[in-house]
Amino acid sequence: MVQIPNTPTSADVARLAGVSRATVSYVLNNTGAVRISEPTRRRVRDAARELGYVPHAAARSLRAGHSRMVLMPAPAVPAGPLYSAFLNELQWALGRLDYTVVQYGSVGLEGDEAARAWAELRPVAVLVPGTGLGPRGVAVLKRSGARAVVTLGPVRVEGAHALLMDHDAVGHCAATHLYARGRRRIGVVVPAEAGLEAYSRPRLAGVRQALSGTDATVTELPLAHTEEAAAEVAARWPESALDAVFAYNDEYAMLLMRALMDEGVRIPEDVAVIGADDLMLGRLLRPRLSTVHIELPSGRDLAGLVDRAVRDPGGAPEAHTVLGASVVRREST
């Protein structure tokens, strides 16, 4: 019983098995081109198990010149159930294709700085949600061997594949619905929380766009995710004289709706309220909350896109519009 305090390497395995490091490598990787006798295989495997040998991924990918790591920056703001589900599906699908998905906690890193940090890991593909990545960042990543760079956001970025998730459509959808229901003085809740601008701004813009050229007005309603903030907005409601609200998402909608009802405002008679994301809670509210249902891309499709791009890095960047938005009308509008 020999104690080996430091991490065992393939050389240790070789020594214990009485073979060369090459043979160890052949056996443990089941190299097809080389035939190793069964007794030798056993000796090697037993030695590896006895030592608790675990191959060193860095050394391996250094030697190979490439890895199967797909890197995603971890979202800086707590992700909602929609995005979480999408992420899980994506991880699963990429796992099936033998990629390793890694979420990189890039707190405090901005733009090209972040891209550099990601590039240091030499991932084979990088998936970037939001607008943090510019053309220079893409160039850095490609230069560092990333065979696929995919952005998930509102705009195309030079050199990268794009899954266009245009949240304008969400606002557009909601506004069109409210207008069709006869509403003209429309408020738009904009979360006061930092980190949500990436979604809230385009949603607001979509409302403005849908309503431009009509007789409707659009009023921004900054709102923090607290009861107090909602109560305050509700207290000032009469002066605003709004007859409808698009509330960024179902949670903010619920928050505001509750505050309005507590102030005696009738929904939908006095004010129509519509949220977004089609969360379960909207169906549980009374009146039931109308919402904009959002269709995210399927994780399997995205995994397919990544795999294709990795296999054919020369291919022209694809751009897909993948955000489907549709109104689910319930009782609040």
Add this chain to the structure above:
Amino acid sequence: MVQIPNTPTSADVARLAGVSRATVSYVLNNTGAVRISEPTRRRVRDAARELGYVPHAAARSLRAGHSRMVLMPAPAVPAGPLYSAFLNELQWALGRLDYTVVQYGSVGLEGDEAARAWAELRPVAVLVPGTGLGPRGVAVLKRSGARAVVTLGPVRVEGAHALLMDHDAVGHCAATHLYARGRRRIGVVVPAEAGLEAYSRPRLAGVRQALSGTDATVTELPLAHTEEAAAEVAARWPESALDAVFAYNDEYAMLLMRALMDEGVRIPEDVAVIGADDLMLGRLLRPRLSTVHIELPSGRDLAGLVDRAVRDPGGAPEAHTVLGASVVRREST
């Protein structure tokens, strides 16, 4: 203007700057022990920038023999806002200490298999939520150079530091409260969704424990996260003759409460309802939802524990109980 199609290495930088690779390394790492002339520094830096040089993390840590990577398995089930916030704080705090946090997408990997996969990356520390890691997994990780292994779960694991998050306390807390309010026939919602057993089972156990030896009865109520399932449970309510429910968390509480109210059940007169997690939505419901407030460890504290463990790997494994549970009574109980 020379085109370099493949990823530039420090050798490329050295060539372009007309110096040796050693000098490049000295300059780019600001090595204190060696003094390099200012002109040389400039030449090296310019060359690096011109080539878009990004160091190769794997090569670096291979050479160094260690990395600053803290690995966490990515949660297989969409994380709630509580856990997301905790995770963000942790990432931030570890980032401040110059660690790189990486969430590893270990879909489909179980137990020791997973530990092996993590060990291949040679992380300096591993943080594992839940119960997926056993003593053998810990051994594999330590063997592979992990200087700190921390579990976040209900039990201590041999050889690892532990942040004991005993969800029994949540159920215990809720049950004690309901009993004190005079309730005796107590239902406990158990989510039908897979992946939640890790939390739901101990919460149920806590209820049982709190009520053992009393005249109260405990009834399991399996419930899927859909309106239909909730309606079904509510329809069968009269036969059950329950006078209180602890609903796993606020979302399931809301779901069931809504269904009960739609059936004409009065809350809290006929049935007291209490949730857990103290989510915003509980305050917005009518009647306002009583809940069990859960205090997770602060990310900064955990980061501190990790850092201490990394610096002193020989130290005895610490175990801290870090889950605080307290009832927030509102109107539903």
Add this chain to the structure above:
DNA sequence: TTGAAAGCGCTACCAA
């Protein structure tokens, strides 16, 4: 002040 060279752990080519 700078350079030459060894070596981290691994795989794959070429010989034996």
Add this chain to the structure above:
DNA sequence: TTGGTAGCGCTTTCAA
């Protein structure tokens, strides 16, 4: 069927 060995990109010791 197996072994020797070069070399992936990097840092660091030792020499110059």
